[in-house]
Amino acid sequence: MSRNTHSCIIVDDNEIDRLTALAHARQYPILDVVSVFESATEALPFLQNRSVDVALLDVDMPGLSGLELRANLMQIPVCVFITAYPDYAADSFAVDAFDYLVKPIRAERFGHTMNRIERFFDLTRKAHLFDLSLGADTVFIKDGHQQIKLNLHEIVYLEGLKDYTRIVTSMHQYTVLSSIGNLLQNQPFQSFLRIHRSYAVQRHFIDRVDAQHVHAHQFRLPIGRSYRSTLDSIGFNT
Template identity: 50%
Template sequence: MNHFNCIIVDDDEIDRLRVVSYTKKYPNLKIVGIFENAEDALSLLEKEKIDILFLDIDMPNMSGLDFRKQTMQVPICVYITSHPEHAVESFELEALDFIIKPINFERFSKTVERIEAFLEIKTKAQLFELSLGGDTICIKEGHHQHKVKLHDILYLEALKDYTLIVTNSKRHCVLMSIGNLLKESNFQSFVRIHRSYAIQKQYIDKKTTSEVLLNNGVLLPIGRSYKDNLSFFV
């Protein structure tokens, strides 16, 4: 079993102890630090490799948001907070999940499921290879290579340094950020609609001010800073 190092940062003692209690129910999650302020937590990150941050947001001196800005090298950040108004900013800082207090074990278990799914994808991801002509890409997965026609790709989904390439039949994960992938000439037909999503124009069925419906029924969000990218679709 792989073990993942976690730290818990919350200035509220009861909330902090509750997260500690829930985390200890998962033997693959190893707590290496428990802190009531972000400044003390920073010093540990200089000595230990941390995989997961469980962070409050509203803390004295340094908020959980400011703390995350200094710890972007940690792959997984989960916010546990009483302030839902910070949700958008937290996801701009690549938070994997955002939990509103008071937290309960059922909600925490769903977060752990998301963490495990993300880590599994990250572990299995292989290098992306651009080859086989202009309308087909080759994706290496283990000892197998899959040919994927560009027009069969419904959308791209960002997972930090990885990108999911989603077709009707399968989801492939490649070790390349969505931003770098979209710079490749083969992906010029894709439109970035959100920090986490890019789609192909021909698959758009409907559009609202906040969402895009693809013609296979998939609903994807539109990011505020990407709305102009969809001005062509009326």
């Protein structure tokens, strides 16, 4: 996995929260914090003249909110909202939030986000090598000049990461330039069950379901709260 650094800004009107986010960010060499701002209004001119890779934004700020700032700067690849208000989650994903953290920040949860960010940038560098074509019961993954044929029934789960999807079998992982939502609209993927905004699992691989995870083959996948009822309705209740 790549250890390249990615430019980052932090925007929060609360000094303690701002310093807390900065302290967490400095624990991860993948982030190069280039500037810290007390308001979205202050950050906007800076970002209109300079590109960054990652933005860690508070939501509820005077003047211009974090959501409004993001709406003006959709070209930033990764936007993570850090807020005391969980009710803004749906609005944040409407402006293509990469993740949504609720204050106070927990080190473990922040670390999970950093791992996802690192994987995302690693995948974006590699995804141009891959293409996807669908057959009746097969997927062809194009890796450079080589085509790899996968049987659909061998795919355990899909993991979405913005515009890319990781296709995972019991032995290998592949990445295609297609969002998980678009992929699941294709008829060959109708046997996959969406269990999370970022995950879909093939039903016949599900071994058991507990309160927070689906266990499929040797993998443990998170269940999104809004998808819990879907699992219950088809008999995968704990």
